[in-house]
Amino acid sequence: MFTVVTDSSSYFDRRSVDPQLLRVVPLSYSIGDQAYFEGYSDENGRFVELLKLPTHRAAHTAQVPVGGFLSTFHELQRQHREVLCLTISSRLSGTYGSALIAAGQVDASAIAVVDSLSTAGGLRFLVEYACALSAQGVPLPEAVEQLEKKRESVGIVFSVESMEALRASGRISSVRQSVGTVLNIRPILLCSNGIIVSGGIARGRSEQVAKLLEAVPPEAERLSLHYVQNSPKVHALAQAAAARFGGLDIVRWPIGPVLAVHLGIEAFGLAWQTGK
Known part of the structure; x- marks a missing residue:
């Protein structure tokens, strides 16, 4: 042991x-x-x-x-x-x-x-x-x-309000400069093979929640909701995730200060694990 x-x-x-x-x-x-x-x-x-x-x-x-x-x-x-x-x-x-x-x-x-x-x-x-x-x-x-x-069975998808902190940290470079600064357009980001990559953009809150969910494989066996601070969009994502993955116990795991420094306090997203 x-x-x-x-x-x-x-x-x-x-x-x-x-x-x-x-x-x-x-x-x-x-x-x-x-x-x-x-x-x-x-x-x-x-x-x-x-x-x-x-x-x-x-x-x-x-x-x-x-x-x-x-x-x-x-x-x-x-x-x-x-x-x-x-x-x-x-x-x-x-x-x-x-x-x-x-x-x-x-x-x-x-x-x-x-x-x-x-x-x-x-x-x-x-x-x-x-x-x-x-x-x-x-x-x-x-x-x-x-x-x-x-x-290979785990993944993360998330979205932020601003790309400023991530760009300053040097942890991402593949998202257009305008994303996160143009009104009502937010990036969808993935942690893939250990790095942060673009998963597209979302226009408006409804599409932001929908695209976060679309990134989660349908065969996911575990699902966790992440956020720095609770908010209506976090609640909306929780409700939508429960509707799509009704058979899963979706846990809430708050993000702490180290990731919040790089992502901003409005960051939220999902992590999953498949049965591979």
């Missing part, structure tokens, strides 16, 4: 985490000259209000440092635990690289580091799958192999 280690962009709430199965290492962010650690999804305080202030334009995020993983790896190895570390996509953050370096500074034979090629709900689905493999007693090498195959 191994312990899964992930980063805070998986957005688990504290009560859903069994520390014998899962450890969450924090990313960090700063607003103005004040730095913060991103915690569990139910312990991030009033970050939305902070991001509404004029100083939000000076907001930045930082990957998990090597030391963040190293202390966790050392603790688990003292307990004679094997470790499966699953991180936010290496194409969105340097966190995966930090985990690899940290693993190389301890007994690497007992640690496996896997790039999720995802984040938020996609990452969380994979982490939950990894925890289930551990609970079933699947050996670490076999679990890594199964997890790398399982990556």
Whole structure:
């Protein structure tokens, strides 16, 4: 039985985490000259209000440092635990690289580091799958192999009000400059193979909700709704998703401050997992 280690962009709430199965290492962010650690999804305080202030334009995020993983790896190895570390996509953050370096500074034979090629709900689905493999007693090498195959079964679609933050971060370049600035036109974006790509545009709220749903495969077996702050459009997406995928228990997983810095507080979307 191994312990899964992930980063805070998986957005688990504290009560859903069994520390014998899962450890969450924090990313960090700063607003103005004040730095913060991103915690569990139910312990991030009033970050939305902070991001509404004029100083939000000076907001930045930082990957998990090597030391963040190293202390966790050392603790688990003292307990004679094997470790499966699953991180936010290496194409969105340097966190995966930090985990690899940290693993190389301890007994690497007992640690496996896997790039999720995802984040938020996609990452969380994979982490939950990894925890289930551990609970079933699947050996670490076999679990890594199964997890790398399982990556193909998860996806994320979302929309934002403005492309300004994403463009400033350098995490997207394939969407026209006008998208997100022309009145009532909003981008539909996908996390595909670890990067953010365009999924088209939507004109008006109704089409925005419809196109988000159209991106979800009909064979989806799990579905999660993501948002920074609740709003009428989030409610509309929840209702439409329930109507289309009536047999699924659609969970709501709020997005925390690190992704909110890059996406804006009006971001919302869906993550799914198929049965592949």
